[in-house]
Amino acid sequence: MEIKQIHHVAYRCKDAKETVEFYTKNLNMDFLLAISEDKVPSTKEPDPYMHLFLDAGMGNILAFFEVPNSPPMGKDPNTPDWVQHIAFQVEDEAALLEAKAQLEANGVAVVGPTNHEIIKSIYFFDPNGHRLELTTVTATPAMLQELHDIAPAMLEEWSKTKKVVTHASWLHEKEFKE
Structure with a gap:
């Protein structure tokens, strides 16, 4: 088997119209299509x-389901809010800062930018x-190669100890000092 790409990722939403409006207004995504049925x-x-x-750009599709006959949406109370998320890549740091300004101008609370050394990110929540x-x-390519090379050893150590593995701690040294 050879996976070509992710066709789409689907999440539940509280309100279909509100969700489309959020993503088109705040992330400039095009609303491609809607499907509605009585049966799955x-x-x-x-x-x-x-x-x-x-x-979501470059052949990536983000999908949502509104299912009004199901119990209200909830979150797994055992999973921290920061764990499950969708990450979208922008062109450069200037585009990231511009996006932050646009989101904040639209009333969206934004955290960051956060320096992860190999990426810089901002975080926020959709209406769902x-x-x-x-x-x-x-x-740099060298950074990515180093992380690739140490990944198997990190996974093996984590698997055995379930304790923090420090092989890549250089990623956030600056962020934690600030």
């Missing part, structure tokens, strides 16, 4: 839904409570 095609379950598709990240790559 794969399972044949009776469960009316609205399925939305937004263009999904955490979003805008990021730009700042890594």
Whole structure:
């Protein structure tokens, strides 16, 4: 098997229209299409839904489902808010700062930029409570190669100890000193 790319990633939304408006206004995504049915095609379950598709650029599609007959959306209470998120890449640091200014002008609370040494990122939430990240790559090829080379050893050590593995601690040394 050879995966060509991710076709789409789908999340649940509280309100289809509000979600489309947020992503088109704040992230300049095009609203591609909507599908609505009384039954789920794969399972044949009776469960009316609205399925939305937004263009996240370069063939990447972000999708949402509004399922009004299901219990209200919730979050896994055992997973911290910062863990599950969608990250979108922007061209450069200037574009990242411009996006931050646009989001804040639209009333969106933004955290960052955060320097991860190989990327710089800002963070915010969509109206559904999904955490979003805008990021730009700042890594050199040598940095990425070093991280690639140490990844297996880090994973093996973590797997055995479940304790912080410091092989890549240089990534956030500056951020934690500030």
